[in-house]
Amino acid sequence: MNLQSSRDTLSQLRQHMAQLYGQPAQLGLLAALMDACHQVYGNQGDVVLHLPGLSFKPASGDDAAAWLRQLLAAADAAPAHAAPVKPQQALALARIEVRNGNLSVALVPGDPLTHDDWNVAGATDQLALRQTWQFAAATLAQALAAQAIVELSRALGLARSGPPLYLVHGADGSAAPFGALAAHLDCRVHAFRLRRAGCDLPSIQALAAHYAQQLLASAPADNYRIGGHSFGAIVAYEMALHLRRAGKQVEQVILLDPSLAMAARERSSDAANELLTLYLALYPEMSEQQVGGQVGAAELEARIAQRMPKARIEEILRNRAACLALLRRYHPTPAGRDLPACLHLHAELPLIADWTAAARAHRQPGMEVPGNHFSMLAEPHVGRLAQLIQPHREPSHDHFLRP
Numbered sequence: 001m002n003l004q005s006s007r008d009t010l011s012q013l014r015q016h017m018a019q020l021y022g023q024p025a026q027l028g029l030l031a032a033l034m035d036a037c038h039q040v041y042g043n044q045g046d047v048v049l050h051l052p053g054l055s056f057k058p059a060s061g062d063d064a065a066a067w068l069r070q071l072l073a074a075a076d077a078a079p080a081h082a083a084p085v086k087p088q089q090a091l092a093l094a095r096i097e098v099r100n101g102n103l104s105v106a107l108v109p110g111d112p113l114t115h116d117d118w119n120v121a122g123a124t125d126q127l128a129l130r131q132t133w134q135f136a137a138a139t140l141a142q143a144l145a146a147q148a149i150v151e152l153s154r155a156l157g158l159a160r161s162g163p164p165l166y167l168v169h170g171a172d173g174s175a176a177p178f179g180a181l182a183a184h185l186d187c188r189v190h191a192f193r194l195r196r197a198g199c200d201l202p203s204i205q206a207l208a209a210h211y212a213q214q215l216l217a218s219a220p221a222d223n224y225r226i227g228g229h230s231f232g233a234i235v236a237y238e239m240a241l242h243l244r245r246a247g248k249q250v251e252q253v254i255l256l257d258p259s260l261a262m263a264a265r266e267r268s269s270d271a272a273n274e275l276l277t278l279y280l281a282l283y284p285e286m287s288e289q290q291v292g293g294q295v296g297a298a299e300l301e302a303r304i305a306q307r308m309p310k311a312r313i314e315e316i317l318r319n320r321a322a323c324l325a326l327l328r329r330y331h332p333t334p335a336g337r338d339l340p341a342c343l344h345l346h347a348e349l350p351l352i353a354d355w356t357a358a359a360r361a362h363r364q365p366g367m368e369v370p371g372n373h374f375s376m377l378a379e380p381h382v383g384r385l386a387q388l389i390q391p392h393r394e395p396s397h398d399h400f401l402r403p
Helices: 003-021 025-041 064-076 087-093 126-146 176-184 204-218 231-245 259-264 271-282 297-307 310-328 353-361 382-389
Strands: 046-051 054-056 095-100 103-109 165-168 189-192 223-229 249-256 342-347 367-369
Touching: 003 025, 003 126, 025 046, 025 064, 025 087, 025 095, 025 103, 025 126, 064 126, 165 231, 176 189, 176 382, 204 231, 204 310, 223 231, 231 249, 231 259, 231 310, 259 310, 259 353, 271 297, 271 310, 297 310, 342 382, 367 382
Parallel strands: 165 189, 165 223, 223 249, 249 342, 342 367
Antiparallel strands: 046 054, 046 095, 095 103
């Protein structure tokens, strides 16, 4: 790996570790090194990671992403009395022991982030381990870029425990709108974000199956609790059917204002409407009445640009186009015996007036929550929403998505 590709790998690791886990690149590099050690020494003996307060012998894993999940889980399970290691110090303080019979080799990693030093002191085959570590780190960066599931509570620095809640993005493809809700919930919140592989799928059912497979692979369990907002509510419903048919229990499906997305199957959306929708998503405290007819397209674009860079705006608009195309082809899968328990929560206020009637035609029995389609996820309304979906609340068992 040359200097430029090494810097690219480290830059990508920084970005994706922060977005997915709210953690520094050092943890990703440590996971990549553990993977490299198993590749180089795995047939010779056990590989054990030692950190202050933590002795960690990973189970078998397929790649550095699997080692990273185990490392994060081990840190979560560390005894409360153990001296906490700051994530930024994990690589500097790590000592890796390779045990082979009576032989024990102690490995001390270099610092790729500060000195571009991929050497590992104590390695019996320095060149092989250094090259394998670099390749594992590059592979991990690519895997994280494609990963759909964001550990939102962890990324926001929220200490939560108990069974997690998995939420599916709206048509913008972003996990960020669930941040305020995650802060109000007692449980751990994970959120799906739309990646390129999801954009290329032919149907909502295919996207739901793709997400369900990622969920089963990254967080195997017997019982899941899932939900979604708008477009994501429809995907979550189809995910629940997929999971139940795979023999898993789905405790509850939380459907946050899905009727607007269902109505979008029957309506076209032009560039002006997409611009207005994006503006209302970024400024949830605003209403269409405060914007429509009073703020021109150029002003809307300028205000949107104040909140996010041009590349991100273009990405969101592409995501919305892909999701709206999937919606127009969507017909709900008959649930049959796999009908999941659904909790329908509807926004009390309309978002865009001419969509309201169409959306209400698709509304299923449920409860109204304060705010509109976007502001229901923001302060000051999100606290009420969180109260209704805390894990102890009983779901309804007789409501599902109808054509």
